[in-house]
Amino acid sequence: MITDDELEALLHEAGGEFAIPARGPAAVLAAAAPPAEKAKIARGRFRPRELVLAGASVAAVVALVVVLMTSSGGPVAPVSSTAAGNGLFAEASGGALPVKHPSPAAAKGRDIIATGTLRLDVSRLALRRDIARLDALASAFGGYVSAADLAETGANPGGTLVAKVPAGSFSAFISKAEAIAKVKSLATSDTDVTARVVDLGAQLAALVDERSQLEVLLGRAGKVSDLLSVENTIEDVQSQIEQIRGEQRTIATQVRYSALTVDLVVPRPPHVGTANGFGHAWHEAISSFVNGVKALIAHLGDILFGVLSFIVVVLIVLGLWRSVWPRVRRRIA
């Protein structure tokens, strides 16, 4: 039997005979270049007409965005945006995701709850590592992971992680998270809760005021029944105050920390069907039958209308025949 050393020597000799293509590394570097640079390399010069058109398009888009932003000044919520299938490819090819989270400056003076869902395609082997990286990333941005779920085995391996990061770093955090794996989809949503916060503040102030008045009444209550009644009312008001304060705390946390839910999905291999088998024929037959029934139901109205019309016409003809035919027969006679 051939030994390991002999095999190694033979393969090294066979492998060493292959000359490295001179253009190989250069081709890789050229292919890795962003499209703009590729175009520059390919053309060697700029085309003024294209530049003018591109500039005009960008200006038009910017103007449209400005008009839309200024016209939607009220408490509009939620505002969401979605991007799918870009991710690393977009980045590698020099593009960028069209999703831009509003900057903290834009949201200044308003209470905005920003949330997002990022769907990443990962390999089964990389699941645990990617979740650990997202965890570390959240910590690096001063945030934390509030929930994590991981299933490495089974029919549907995958994981879900909810990362909460300071609102000011949300956009940067999303950008970094996108770089971890291939982005399948990204959806972000901003909910303006300014009106709700103001409303809660007003309710709280009114309840506190009411409680003060009740406390004054409590001091003046002469009868035991009045005393108990006022005490019960104060307890109700206090309970409402606590409830509102709890809601205020929750909203404040949601405003301060934006939540990104990251779904790590292991893509399934494409299903290979039986092109010419019995299964295919069976599915075809079922599909044809269903289509036939659907067509029949769809045309039932037309058929009924046709039948009824025919019956009406026949009845009219018969009526006319009965009324006219005796006269005609008398004349003939």
Added chain:
Amino acid sequence: MRRVRPGSPELEQWMASWYAPAYRTACLVLNDAHGAEEAVQEAFLRMWRFRDAMPQGESARPWLYRVVVNSCYSWARKEWGGGGRRAPQSSLEAIREPSAGPDEIIVAGDRAAAVRAALARLPEALRVPVVLRYYAGLSEKEIAVAIHRRPGTVKSRLHEARRLLSADAALNNFAAKEGTR
């Protein structure tokens, strides 16, 4: 994330370190120079895109070969159809590196041709571990990572490949000569 630039020192460094072994590995796997070039180019682009996921240290090498092997599989599926096929007996003579005298080239060329032919006759599942073990110099454990199989599977495949290669008369003859030199 950093943008890819044609003059990126990191990518150029990768090219300098890895292009040659990756390309020759792909040549031995595919037995097709054009396919090897395309597969390696695709592999490097994939690696560059996912460079943040690249493991550090000792784990980097099997990871790199894994990407190269997967690119080879993709290219083979695209060009030759379904998996498990043997590589075509295409001529790689045109890309041989002239590094010795005419007589030596003839002998070495015969020997290399015999090796390539023997490799091409192996099924893909056996050819890849053989190339990774005896050309790329990966351990059985590293091959297991590279081809996403258990080390025991790699071991049995290597054994089966050695048995088939030993049965190859031409290769065995050259191996015997190599041993006596």
